Amino acid sequence: xxxxxxxxxxxxxxxxxxxxxxxxxxxxxxxxxxxxxxxxxxxxxxxxxxxxxxxxxxxxxxxxxxxxxxxxxxxxxxxxxxxxxxxxxxxxxxxxxxxxxxxxxxxxxxxxxxxxxxxxxxxxxxxxxxxxxxxxxxxxxxxxxxxxxxxxxxxxxxxxxxxxxxxxxxxxxxxxxxxxxxxxxxxxxxxxxxxxxxxxxxxxxxxxxxxxxxxxxxxxxxxxxxxxxxxxxxxxxxxxxxxxxxxxxxxxxxxxxxxxxxxxxxxxxxxxxxxxxxxxxxxxxxxxxxxxxxxxxxxxxxxxxxxxxxxxxxxxxxxxxxxxxxxxxxxxxxxxxxxxxxxxxxxxxxxxxxxxxxxxxxxxxxxxxxxxxxxxxxxxxxxxxxxxxxxxxx
Amino acid sequence: xxxxxxxxxxxxxxxxxxxxxxxxxxxxxxxxxxxxxxxxxxxxxxxxxxxxxxxxxxxxxxxxxxxxxxxxxxxxxxxxxxxxxxxxxxxxxxxxxxxxxxxxxxxxxxxxxxxxxxxxxxxxxxxxxxxxxxxxxxxxxxxxxxxxxxxxxxxxxxxxxxxxxxxxxxxxxxxxxxxxxxxxxxxxxxxxxxxxxxxxxxxxxxxxxxxxxxxxxxxxxxxxxxxxxxxxxxxxxxxxxxxxxxxxxxxxxxxxxxxxxxxxxxxxxxxxxxxxxxxxxxxxxxxxxxxxxxxxxxxxxxxxxxxxxxxxxxxxxxxxxxxxxxxxxxxxxxxxxxxxxxxxxxxxxxxxxxxxxxxxxxxxxxxxxxxxxxxxxxxxxxxxxxxxxxxxxx
Numbered sequence: 001x002x003x004x005x006x007x008x009x010x011x012x013x014x015x016x017x018x019x020x021x022x023x024x025x026x027x028x029x030x031x032x033x034x035x036x037x038x039x040x041x042x043x044x045x046x047x048x049x050x051x052x053x054x055x056x057x058x059x060x061x062x063x064x065x066x067x068x069x070x071x072x073x074x075x076x077x078x079x080x081x082x083x084x085x086x087x088x089x090x091x092x093x094x095x096x097x098x099x100x101x102x103x104x105x106x107x108x109x110x111x112x113x114x115x116x117x118x119x120x121x122x123x124x125x126x127x128x129x130x131x132x133x134x135x136x137x138x139x140x141x142x143x144x145x146x147x148x149x150x151x152x153x154x155x156x157x158x159x160x161x162x163x164x165x166x167x168x169x170x171x172x173x174x175x176x177x178x179x180x181x182x183x184x185x186x187x188x189x190x191x192x193x194x195x196x197x198x199x200x201x202x203x204x205x206x207x208x209x210x211x212x213x214x215x216x217x218x219x220x221x222x223x224x225x226x227x228x229x230x231x232x233x234x235x236x237x238x239x240x241x242x243x244x245x246x247x248x249x250x251x252x253x254x255x256x257x258x259x260x261x262x263x264x265x266x267x268x269x270x271x272x273x274x275x276x277x278x279x280x281x282x283x284x285x286x287x288x289x290x291x292x293x294x295x296x297x298x299x300x301x302x303x304x305x306x307x308x309x310x311x312x313x314x315x316x317x318x319x320x321x322x323x324x325x326x327x328x329x330x331x332x333x334x335x336x337x338x339x340x341x342x343x344x345x346x347x348x349x350x351x352x353x354x355x356x357x358x359x360x361x362x363x364x365x366x367x368x369x370x371x372x373x374x375x376x377x378x379x380x381x382x383x384x385x386x387x388x389x390x391x392x393x394x
Numbered sequence: 395x396x397x398x399x400x401x402x403x404x405x406x407x408x409x410x411x412x413x414x415x416x417x418x419x420x421x422x423x424x425x426x427x428x429x430x431x432x433x434x435x436x437x438x439x440x441x442x443x444x445x446x447x448x449x450x451x452x453x454x455x456x457x458x459x460x461x462x463x464x465x466x467x468x469x470x471x472x473x474x475x476x477x478x479x480x481x482x483x484x485x486x487x488x489x490x491x492x493x494x495x496x497x498x499x500x501x502x503x504x505x506x507x508x509x510x511x512x513x514x515x516x517x518x519x520x521x522x523x524x525x526x527x528x529x530x531x532x533x534x535x536x537x538x539x540x541x542x543x544x545x546x547x548x549x550x551x552x553x554x555x556x557x558x559x560x561x562x563x564x565x566x567x568x569x570x571x572x573x574x575x576x577x578x579x580x581x582x583x584x585x586x587x588x589x590x591x592x593x594x595x596x597x598x599x600x601x602x603x604x605x606x607x608x609x610x611x612x613x614x615x616x617x618x619x620x621x622x623x624x625x626x627x628x629x630x631x632x633x634x635x636x637x638x639x640x641x642x643x644x645x646x647x648x649x650x651x652x653x654x655x656x657x658x659x660x661x662x663x664x665x666x667x668x669x670x671x672x673x674x675x676x677x678x679x680x681x682x683x684x685x686x687x688x689x690x691x692x693x694x695x696x697x698x699x700x701x702x703x704x705x706x707x708x709x710x711x712x713x714x715x716x717x718x719x720x721x722x723x724x725x726x727x728x729x730x731x732x733x734x735x736x737x738x739x740x741x742x743x744x745x746x747x748x749x750x751x752x753x754x755x756x757x758x759x760x761x762x763x764x765x766x767x768x769x770x771x772x773x774x775x776x777x778x779x780x781x782x783x784x785x786x787x788x
Binding site: 253 | 395400403436440445446450453464466498499501503505506510533534604630643644659662666674676678683
């Protein structure tokens with residue numbers, strides 16, 4: 001009696017989530033200390049102390065019926081204005097509350113954006129490897145995901161491949177920078193290149209093509225890199241942002257969509273984003289955390305903790321002969337499996353109580369993803385298991 | 395460039411939400427004191443004091459990375475277990491965490507349920523007048539809403555009309571008890587009657603038909619009534635619940651879907667509900683408020699405040715000659731307009747700074763809805779405006 005679409009996807013349910021649940025089962029069986037769960041991008045770094053302080057200040061000083069009540073579908077006006085101001089200061093723009101729609105995390109933001117722009121049979125291009133959940137958001141609108149390869153090694157987008165993949169049906173291109181699952185960071189030449197290809201193809205085909213810039217890892221970077229802000233490079237852009245990683249609030253589902261004044265049909269697009277929040281049923285982003293965000297725009301998590309994790313695990317794996325690009329952002333390592341069959345390799349890892357996600361989930365078989373947003377001591381304890389795993393394939 | 399579906403619904407965007415925004419504009423213009431906004435069901439009664447205490451206790455004693463982090467898509471195991479226990483105590487059932495999926499409010503719950511069960515061209519029956527947002531949730535899955543009349547006056551479902559409306563395409567019937575917009579409460583004979591009609595028609599047609607029981611107003615009742623719990627009457631039932639009204643947390647988007655062990659294909663249905671939370675993009679219900687709910691299962695808002703509002707406004711309107719059934723639950727009055735054209739009447743009310751919603755939004759032209767979840771003093775101040783409005787049509 002379940003729907004045909006759901007029946008079809010029952011088998012291919014999220015590998016990551018299934019792993020997360022399997023990790024919990026293994027932990028119950030062998031003790032949490034003895035299971036090395038690298039499957040889910042669930043931040044282990046504490047939210048900044050400002051979060052707790054902001055919640056307390058709101059509960060002590062703001063009207064509770066307002067704090068916990070409905071507001072416009074797009075979010076509290078003052079919160080959206082504060083976020084617009086924050087973007088303006090950081091990226092030299094001129095946005096206001098009308099450019100911002102608060103969303104239930106980046107996932108909710110992507111869902112709202114795709115509902116706004118996608119018709120059945122439309123195509124959405126992304127670069128493989130890509131975050132597997134994109135499939136569900138796009139399929140939910142009857143549209144098709146088209147995966148374009150990156151240059152293996154650097155995992156930077158292949159611009160020629162992008163150009164040949166654009167068709168009259170192309171409605172949008174999703175960019176995820178810094179990238180999940182590779183940790184790659186796209187610098188200005190890549191961003192400019194993508195914008196140029198799409199401007200050229202839009203012109204050629206007489207269509208508008210949107211860029212959807214999925215930015216939840218924007219602040220999780222390890223080198224002194226300036227990540228270009230897509231609104232400064234391409235007018236038909238949706239920025240989808242979440243505070244899940246930058247403030248370690250993944251479970252609170254708080255983020256936003258930002259659009260520039262120059263986007264085609266601004267008024268209609270803005271109104272549709274608000275309407276989509278209603279039709280999807282979530283109505284508005286959680287109210288208390290909207291107000292928390294407005295008070296925590298200058299807060300950040302300690303990215304140094306992730307960097308220490310990255311260095312420990314990257315160096316160890318490199319020493320064991322694993323092939324992997326050193327990530328500059330996010331908190332993932334995307335590693336070449338020691339056999340071509342990534343799913344079989346991931347199963348083999350489980351025998352050592354190591355949980356990782358096969359590359360095929362990210363549209364890139366032959367690799368696997370490690371989420372190293374776990375404790376340093378857990379990574380230290382896992383080092384022997386990694387050595388034993390490598391030995392199995394020597 | 396927006397999608398065809400969105401383009402189509404741009405005009406028919408939520409009347410209620412548009413009113414809410416219009417109310418804010420009028421308030422800015424004439425001062426909040428001089429605008430009588432009865433358009434939105436946004437609770438004005440404060441959340442119970444236990445909410446603030448629970449938040450503080452959680453922040454002081456629970457691990458912040460757990461409190462604000464991801465959990466299973468369906469929600470924290472311990473929270474779901476606590477909610478199941480609460481249902482068991484109240485309604486004599488035997489549920490556990492596996493029967494509960496935490497959702498982003500009742501809207502999120504309905505969206506997840508419909509995504510789980512609906513194929514394009516399926517039919518969902520509801521009783522008019524009905525909550526207008528159902529249209530969006532159903533249309534979003536390509537299915538069709540079929541409105542069956544109630545007995546005008548009592549607004550109780552017309553069971554004969556229900557029986558003739560069931561077709562081989564009928565996938566579900568939504569019940570909203572207590573009802574938005576009428577405030578009607580369905581007692582046991584009505585609930586049993588609906589269950590019997592659907593059992594008979596399922597048998598006859600060889601199909602399964604679900605009941606979706608949309609229960610956010612369950613605790614907002616004014617008389618000594620025992621509201622029947624649908625899980626005790628019909629096995630293929632989804633209970634969709636939210637703490638929006640019972641704890642005045644509408645903006646926090648926290649609720650759940652409950653299914654009985656006896657529902658057809660239990661395992662698949664439970665898994666699909668979890669998957670749907672992901673594909674819709676909201677991933678999980680907000681984490682802090684899941685934990686708050688587990689600590690506040692015995693809390694409630696002061697329903698007496700709404701009752702006082704109801705009595706003041708109902709008696710005043712009855713005295714002015716308005717026709718209206720006295721509501722036994724929820725916080726709405728559904729009143730016959732003084733002219734057949736409800737939209738024109740609502741426009742006329744605006745001239746007196748009264749904002750109400752036309753009955754056509756609820757599939758019942760000729761009426762209008764008053765949300766009296768506003769302050770007593772505001773209702774007192776509005777009395778003259780209501781008198782002047784009535785006078786306009788005498």
